[in-house]
Amino acid sequence: MxxxxxxxxxxxxxxxxxxxxxxxxxxxxxxxxxxxxxxxxxxxxxxxxxxxxxxxxxxxxxxxxxxxxxxxxxxxxxxxxxxxxxxxxxxxxxxxxxxxxxxxxxxxxxxxxxxGMMDQACAVYDDLIELHPERKDFYYLQAAIFASVEKFDKAIEVYDRLEKKEGIQEGVSLEKQRLYLAAGNKKMAYAEIQKLIKKHPYRADFYGILADLYLADKEEGKAFDQYEKILKIDPDNGLVHFYLADFYRRKGEIEKSNVSLAKAFGNSEIEADQKIQFLISILMNGDQESMSDEYLKGLLDKLVEIHPGQVRVHALYADFLRKRKDNEGARYHLRKVLEEEKTNYVVWEELLLIDNELLDFESMLKESSEALKYFPDQPLLYIFKGVAAAQKEDYKTAIQTLEEGFSYIGDNVKLRVQFQTYLGDSYYQMGEAKKAFKSYDEVLSFEPQNVIVLNNYSYYLSVRGEELEKAKKMSSLCVDLEAENSTYLDTHGWVLYRLGEFKEAKTILEKALEFGGGESAVIVEHYGDILFRLGDSDKALEEWKKAIEIGEGSEYLAEKVKTGIIPDEIEQNEQ
The missing domain is CATH 1.25.40.10 (Tetratricopeptide repeat domain)
Incomplete structure (x- = not known):
């Protein structure tokens, strides 16, 4: 050591x-x-x-x-x-x-x-001030020491000495005002600001400070007088409209507050950061309830118009739109952020989540690929890219991407489960069933009740006619976990069908139809197949015709409708 x-x-x-x-x-x-x-x-x-x-x-x-x-x-x-x-x-x-x-x-x-020997420290500064009277910082340091031990009168005396030497100064008066407030001497706190106003009668910010003091003492009328003085000095002063917006809001005069706020946001001389902070405070404190979304959107549009290159403006706008479910609008502004800040990982992730929610897998593939140039060790980006490629039926790219990203997951079990789930799906679509089932088995070793994998695994086994008892066990667990999911009910019914348990399969498929399965051509077709096996060929034909009308049934559906029977190829596969 x-x-x-x-x-x-x-x-x-x-x-x-x-x-x-x-x-x-x-x-x-x-x-x-x-x-x-x-x-x-x-x-x-x-x-x-x-x-x-x-x-x-x-x-x-x-x-x-x-x-x-x-x-x-x-x-x-x-x-x-x-x-x-x-x-x-x-x-x-x-x-x-x-x-x-x-x-x-x-x-x-x-x-x-x-x-902690503050008196002795201040004594040293007495010597320093005597030796170097031109060094104003020594006065400030000495006053700060006195203030740190709540000797406010002593601190004020130091500033008085400096003021006597240098005259009235903004920094000194503002510090004295702060100290008087800390000492509970409001009268003198007011006096300090009034001294500054007398010396600088055209400084709007001093009137604003005085207005704040009046507001703190609940003297709203006097505060408003100060705001009016500011407008007389500088009618285009954007800051005063911030003061007025806050003033009116405190009084509950929301319409007037909103008018003043719009004027402040329309002022190009006020920095974007100040407007952003003000808007964030409104959104964070729940004050937006007094403003319509249309009004808030107008403020944000004004921000973008006046400060188009400000990344934080676009980030705030994106967050606003995202919370209001306007994903297209949010995506536009997130892309604007990334034009300036390619290395902002949080923005990339949010953008890709929106791509996924919009089912825009073309953009998701392109943007995840670009994000990986900047963050090649972020496993979630590989998932986005792999899923997008799989959705575009480019399973080779999906597998390559997911296998590469898998090396970055470390001990993260949740990520491991996600990777193996998507790998299993892609392997199966590439005809590598053995690899797919191995991935599914690993997922279930960590999450035995993962309904997505239980469903897909059991369905693929039923299609292949392999390990049907295992498939039955998994599909049964799936419907136990989500008894009203028509897709999972259909899978379980189809497993029973492949096992020759047609009556049980019929009961399950009827539940699937009850819970929305009637809108799925696949589920309706499966129901028709089960009816056919139970000898009700007329009813089976009716269901197959319904499936044709819905669309996207199996490749044999048209032949079933034409002949009224299940084709020989299927018969042979089911034996």
Missing amino acids: ATTPVITEGAVLVPKKDKIQKEVKLTEAQKLEFDFAFTEATKAILLQELDKGLSLYATCLKIDPTSAVVRYELANIYMSQDDFSSALELSRGAVALQPLNIWYQIQLANIYQKK
């Missing part, structure tokens, strides 16, 4: 109180030795060779015990190891030796903060 070197007094002497010796005058040889040791120590620390670096810094202190820079560097090392007590003594020593060095002072203030 790796360990962190510990700085000990054997390496560098760090007494509890760093006693500063009188200045040492070095000879030229000592200066050269000190400079070499210091340079090598710095290199070692950069290379993470702490032991070597510490040893060399120790050498430096032996040569010059009054070196402030060595103490500073050692303090940094102690800080990196969270040993702030040792760092503090060294940093105090560095500052005592060179009290005018700004970096030593800043380091000391940081260490005090780390140790």
Whole structure:
């Protein structure tokens, strides 16, 4: 196990109180030795060779015990190891030796903060401000320390000193306003914003802040007055319409709110991100109930019109349309996103899901192939491509794709089941029944009640006249799990038919017809075949004629209708 070197007094002497010796005058040889040791120590620390670096810094202190820079560097090392007590003594020593060095002072203030010694940290910033009055950041840092321990009055005093020196400034007044609010002094919080308005009477955002303060105090009339002032200053200011939209919405005046919001969205000077965030907040908080889908769509259309190249606009529009079942519209905007961001996997996946739902397997095949160029290790993309190829009856491509993607599934059982299911179907269509049944067996070893595989497996066995008892067991389980599924009932009935259990098959097929099977030419034809086997040839012929009218029955259906019997080829296959 790796360990962190510990700085000990054997390496560098760090007494509890760093006693500063009188200045040492070095000879030229000592200066050269000190400079070499210091340079090598710095290199070692950069290379993470702490032991070597510490040893060399120790050498430096032996040569010059009054070196402030060595103490500073050692303090940094102690800080990196969270040993702030040792760092503090060294940093105090560095500052005592060179009290005018700004970096030593800043380091000391940081260490005090780390140790929770906030008053001492602020005292250091007092010194820094006195030495460097031009550095406004020191005022902000000192005020932030006071605020962090809720000494709001002290923090405000710091900003008052800066304001006295520099005059009224936006950043200072806004910080003071925030601090006054934190301290519960609302009157002074208002005063700070009013100071800014007096200095910058044409800054609309300050009126907006003042309006927010009034709204927080439930003084809606005064808030509205500020919005009116903004419109007088800048009638085309889009931001004020955001303020007004929110203001009217809070008051329940939805129609006025929607008018203002439409104006804000139509303003090209307002950034797309601000509009998007506003719209997201409405959609996420359920506020869209006060807006019609047509109105929201109008806002999104306006976004696309004014900010056509913004990917987030198209992504938001796609999400909006997807939730409203407009898959064609959502797909259009997802494709727009992918024109700019080819490496956004989530968008590819959503697009392919839509292709699948739209049964657009041409697009699904093309777009999954493109997605795989960017994400060749994402197994789900192989499923999309494999399924699309299979739906287009390109089973060779389907098998190649699914076999390649299978290597990326790892230990994911759900993906394994999906791959083997689709592989089984494709193998069977390619005439590789043995491979297909092996895939199905693997699926059922993980999911014994997978109705899709139970149905397909049992049906294919019945068609081939193989392992019919196994097929019967699987198809029976299938209808137990989904008793009103006409497809599964048909499969079970057909297995019984192949076993010669015609009466039982008739009962099952009648259930299939009851639950919607009457719209399937295959199911109606199967029912006719069963009736024929039971000796009711007239009724069988009626069913076959119905199947012809529905369309897409078996290749022998027309001959059955013409002759009134089951052809010899089928007779031989069923023996």
